[in-house]
Amino acid sequence: MARSNLLDTRTTSFGDLIGNGKIYRVPPFQRDYSWKEENWEDLWQDILIIRNKPDSSHYMGALVLQSSDVSDKEFTVIDGQQRLATLSVIAIAVIEKIQNLVEREKCKEANQERQEILKRTYLSDRDPRSLRYSSKLILNENNNDFYQSNLINLRRPRNIRSLSKSNQLLWQAFQYFSSHIGELQNLVQDGEKLAEFLTNIIAQELLFIQINVQDELNAYTVFETLNARGIELSSTDLLKNYLFSQFEGPDDLQEAQRQWRRIINTVQMEKFPEFLRYYLSLQRTRVRRERLFKIVRDSVKDGQQAFDLLDQLENYSSLFVALGNSDDDFWRDSPDSQHYIRELELFRVKQAYPTLFAAYEKFSPQDFVRLLKLVCVLSFRYTIVSSLNPNELETLYNRVAIGIMNGEIVVPRQVFENLRSVYVSDEKFSQDFSFLSISTKGQKRKLVRYILWKLEIDASERNDISEDGFSIEHILPESPTEDWRRAFSEDQIEAVTYRIGNLTPLEPSLNRQVGNEFYAAKSDAYQQSVYNLTRNIAAEEWTINAIASRQRQLAQRAVHVWRSDFQT
Incomplete structure (x- = not known):
């Protein structure tokens, strides 16, 4: 894709997006809804400020969309699903208040008409067969059924406790905004004012920077520069979505999902890109964080290759965590290793992780301990005492890791010879x-x-x-x-x-x-x-x-x- 298309941006509002006849789909395996009260409160306070200051607006952050068809009528929501879902919940809460007026016979016909117009504009037209409303925003596989069946149709769930955590959050979001809208007494008793609140404030004054991308790689590149509001999709989610897209049968997909959960539960979501970068450094040099998605996309073309990658990541995940925690059970049978791991923790050394990944796989337990000691000594001299540039260390450790995996380096002494250039001399160290x-x-x-x-x-x-x-x-x-x-x-x-x-x-x-x-x-x-x-x-x-x-x-x-x- 040409560079000019990578950042095809425009300023847009929630109303412009959702009221233009287009459909926005959250990828099936994207992160579940996760906003909580602190996020709702921040947004509500922003809305109140806009309401009290006519002609003001509020910036909601960047929204990343990928066109899903040639007609540009359907878009995949790469980043921004938390905000879009929350704004849709607010629209539902406003429509619920108008429904309450209808039930109380207050300007019944006018409010019924308002309700129908707002539903068609911000939710969707009614299906002529089922007479139910379906959303212009389609959430992921864990949230969409509840969103469509309950929220859009204003149906209270029978057993809230039986809902998944993310669906409970969606319901709590609806209750939060319904309650706060209900506190605006001069608003909630008037259908016209409620419609105006939704149409003029929520729909028009909450602004996004819309970024359209053509494929996942460009979306991943955009992620490296985004700092969107709230708990948004991460580069890890995008990598996960790509891997899951390689599986054709439901059984393989379910097994991949289970394996992914085991990996993330071990490594933790926020550390996964770092972990993946160290793993990929076992096969290639100069793996930069912003190229992770491209490397995975170029090397994983089918389900078997996706499984192979997941197998390797699961294999190294416990070691990755243990390298940062000397008290980890991983070291229970290796007290000598535990001593040096604690030093690496203290020195905050991670450049050596690819080398340690490779050595744990290829060296004997005794040689692995000797290598740990070498890394600690080198790190203390180079980083703690002499305060030299750590970038050179990362490059050398990367090359050593590849050498170990290729069988070119088989003992710790060879590692030392390859790292001799960064081993601070006795004279300089002293x-x-x-x-x-x-x-x-x-x-x-x-x-x-x-x-x-x-x-x-x-x-x-x-x-x-x-x-x-x-x-x-x-x-x-x-x-x-x-x-x-x-x-x-x-x-x-x-x-x-x-x-x-x-x-x-x-x-x-x-x-x-x-x-x-x-x-x-x-x-x-x-x-x-x-x-x-x-x-x-x-x-x-x-x-x-x-x-x-x-x-x-x-x-x-x-x-x-x-x-x-x-x-x-």
Whole structure:
């Protein structure tokens, strides 16, 4: 499709859309109705503002439509079904109020005529055989029957609790708007004013940017730039719809739906594109998020290929989740892996996921653990201490993953050789660590605790030290007293308070005891500590030079602590 057609856009209103004789279909497998009271409340408040300010309007976001036939009479709603469904529910609520007037014999004939006109305009004409109304908006397979049978025909469900969650939400939306319209006393007693409310405000002053696309690929591309209002269709839904469209028989479709639910329940909807990108990186380089749909569409052409993809995704889904959670049951029988997974969590490292996917599949359990350690060491040096560009890491890990899957890389040492260019040298690592400063506030506090813990284990040559058993002591305190302020300028305090050289592990009781005291008072307590790093603080005075000197010593120890097994 030509670029000019990709963004065939126009400003349109709900009335222009729904009153033009066209039909709008939500794909059968698209997400169910999911708006809740907070969404209804936001929309209702916007409507009230428009009602109280004549000639005003409200922007409802982008609406993405795909033409379903050559006559351009039917459209598939790619994005916007939540908003269209909700506005249709409001129209139904208004028509219900006019029906109430008819039943109460208030301007009966005029209100009957208004009701018929509004139904034909915003819902649909009555079927001459069944005498029921069917909607110009056709919802997905889970919502459409309830929408058509109950809402459009103003039939209260017999057992609300037996409805699916999404159909309950549709009914609750109807009740919400019916109730709030009923509170507008000057409106609800007058059929003409009710019709005017629907026709002039709901239908004309709630505006969309309508985007017409010709196929799913262009719809997916548009998704990368959309930020529509509310809980809208995601790129994951679009991928799901495409995969499901490849199945011809109902049995295959039902099995695919069950498999999809298992995958999404494991991975979670919002993380699926990330997961899919890592999986696809096992076969190809530079997989960008905005190309996911094109890659899947080009590689999946029938039901068998769709099943193959779902099988692979299900196979890797548990590993994907476990790589981000050291407490996952996945690691129950692999405590050594659990230790390194926790470090990856702490470092927030995900670039290595494709490599770890491949290694878990191809390496022995022992080699997988060795690879985990290598990734942790490399990440700590490259990302945490030297703060280098992570983009290069992603490219290399991508290539290594493909090499492992192809059988070109079969042991962790080969992984190291392929990543040697991003393994920070001892000299640079030591230099960068000598100036490392990390705030002990918020999430970073865990990282500081981890660093001190690792350094203490190395210094004391003990493995029984608890990472959570000590307090982080700021030798120059975070809240310095006047004695400290005479020894350090404000600029110096800001520069060195969170330097690693100014931090040390200390028993909580001793930490409370020393508080913000000056160094001379603290140093006696330090000698009582069980922590080697703390007892070895030997400076007579705590100065800028003392902090720098101690941090250089810690940097030399860090070179030994965070070192690859394959480094020569």
